[in-house]
Amino acid sequence: MTSKHHAQEDVFTSDRFQRSVKRRRGAERRLKVFGGTAIAVATGLLLILFVSISAQGYTAFTQTQLSVPIDLRAEELRVAAPELDAALRNVNFRKLVREGLESRLGAAEDRRGRREMMALLTPSAGYFIQQQVRANPDWIGTVRDVWLPASDDIDIIKKGFAPRDVPEEQRLITDRQLAWVERMEAGGFMEGRFNSMFFFGNDSREPEIAGIFGAAVGSILMLMVTLVVSLPLGVAAAVYLEEFAPKNWWTEFIDVNIRNLAAVPSIVFGLLALAVFIRLFGIPRSTPLAGGLALSLLTLPTIIIAARAAIAAVPPSLREGALELGASKLQTVTQVVLPSAMPGILTGTIISMAEALGETAPLLMIGMVAFMVDTPAGILDPAAPLPVQIYTWSTSPERAFAEKTAAAIMVLLVLLVFMNSLAIYLRNRFQHKW
């Protein structure tokens, strides 16, 4: 008896046992460290992604602009308001811009010099002045200092993305242009200002005036189509499957179908939309209608699955209460079950809309890559939604589009974070605890 007791004590205190415990604890600690590292890696990658994109993109929110005096005292502009448009068309605003630049920098000596001087500014500087004058007719008859966007090369030099102190042939701009830039900077006539054109302008071949407004409107129109189609369809399907469907092979088949569709690659939905909506039904290509329909096929499984979960979470006692009071099955569903399940359904819908907002591949299939300078006015106007805009800018060879791409991504991410936080808020705020 005693000897056995002693032997056991020996086992627990023996070196062999202690070593083995240490080894086993060590293995456990290693697993823990690996797990913690994995989470740190995932979080770190997210951080690197955000930081690297923000670092590339934040500069696009400012834009290098030049202050140029514009002489609007020309006789032909002094007309009554109705004839103003015609008069504006007759004025050579490019020439006014050139004269303004020359008054700042002195006349250029030759034709090449004049061209280089005008290349300080965006090619559409004249058009800008025209727009400004149309909006502010009281400018006519005065000399105005107007801030005009610099060309993309000047913008890059000013922001320090390309070196200044290198020989002329390796620099983006000529010696003469550099001298002008430095004179403008010294005189306070050149500075980085808030880039409103990025937010309120549309796509353009010239990076300095390209903006995301049209793309954002296109995305909104498309999401509206998606929502209008997929929310009622999805909720109706979920109601049927959860509340009415008998348990048989047919509903089982529908269920398997839905779960498989949720895992089908999005590009396949693009091919389906191309074959059915565009070729068979003749819906015009590149339109928010076509894009929205394609995305609703994509979001439908997600919405059905979320809505089914929300409906299944409504306790049977509520249904029984309603049925007890004489409500029909459908009345029970529409007046008791659905209102209780609504927060869950909405959360799922918002999350699926956020997914749809970021979706790109199926839209490429249905031709939403077109170059659009106009803001789409309806669901039958050609549009290039935000993610597609990001894609087309990223493939553009011009250096200046890189920062625009990153900035557009920042806007997209902010929108997505907003939508997801809204979903989380709704879930926490309205979800019943049964």
Next chain:
Amino acid sequence: MPVSLTLAVIFALTAIGFLSGLRRAWSIGQGSRRDLHSLPVYHGWWVALCTLLPAVILILMAVIIKYPLIDALVWADLPDSYTEGRNRAVTLSRIDAVAAGIETRQAVTAEEQAAADRMLGLHNLFDWIMGLAAIGLSLLLGVYANARIHKDFRARNSSERIFLGLLVACSVVAILTTIGIVFSLATEALLFFSVVTPQDFFFGLDWSPQNAIREDQNVAEGAFGFVPLFTGSLIIAGIAMLVAAPVGLLSAIYMVEFAHPNIRATAKPVIEILAGVPTVVYGFFAAVTVAPIIKTFGESMGLTVSSESALAAGMVMGIMIIPFVSSLSDDVISSVPYRLRDAALSLGATEGETILKVVLPAALPGLLSAMVLAISRALGETMIVVMAAGLAANLTANPLESVTTITVQITTVLTGDQPFDSPTTLSAFALGLALFLVTLVLNIIGLRVMEVYQERYD
């Protein structure tokens, strides 16, 4: 009459129908609900549904047959001298373009102009007939439904039956989508296989779809070999899994077994944010940030690295899949019952041993199916590879070289300027069909195993 106007009229009629049904029921009941079989609002619904549904179904069916019908009429009407030796689909899409006023490189001939005018006329005529028929049907049924209302009319039962039918129809949309995918991919793929034999496609080692940009150009037919695309997809998906599987699995283990609830509450949403980042963003990250880093690093070690290496695309795709793997594994590990853990711990196993020797083996089928689903997702991912992987089909196993994938080729082919029925365009559908079937098999295996696994511990 444009479709939008027709729909607007029908919606207006529906609203009127609802109100008139409501009114009629009230007046039959002499201002009270007591003598009516159903509440007045159900009489309103009954009239509204009768006004709306048949007309909308009519419009949908008309829209489906509209283009095939008009194309057939226009084609039959073209003079034989013009149609001889021409491709039907190409000719019709050209006439369509002429009718839409799109400028083309070739001058418009008199026949084409006439056919385009005829096409426009037919479209107009069809829309008018359809619009008037739909509105007529809507009116007729609305009046009929209104007339049927009487004291004992079972409006609630009737309208609820229609509603239930609608619900069934909505749930069938999921099946219709699947059928639509299979059917549309298969029909176009069959056209493709009439030009390129399936053997050449599935076993060909060379992919270089050259094609005539214009009809009159005569360029040698390209090679459509599926193998290099598939291996490219597999290499990139493999690299992605090398990143995602360990990180995703280990973070799930930590999250379920070790993490303090507070850490879990913050780390889980962070990983979910990774899942919410659009793929076009990952693509930009891969192309602009990761690929140059890998290139510089590899070259500093004396390796030749392509600037569109499979490694860059694969690694970033791995980052994208981490949350997918981690949340699926999280579910799987959490559903291992506590009695298994308690048994192991009570036998003196450490927590680590419990996880490695009891929980993970028990969870293995579920974890494997999570990996299968993740691979399926990696194979179907498009934007990352479109932006960061190459276009040239190299049959290689070297991750530092540039490879192309199925999805890249589908996108490239369909965003190019190609006639609709050229073998190149059709090859996109054959590729899509192959991709769909591969991912379908993986998904079915993954979902089925997952289901069986979860049933085991329920």
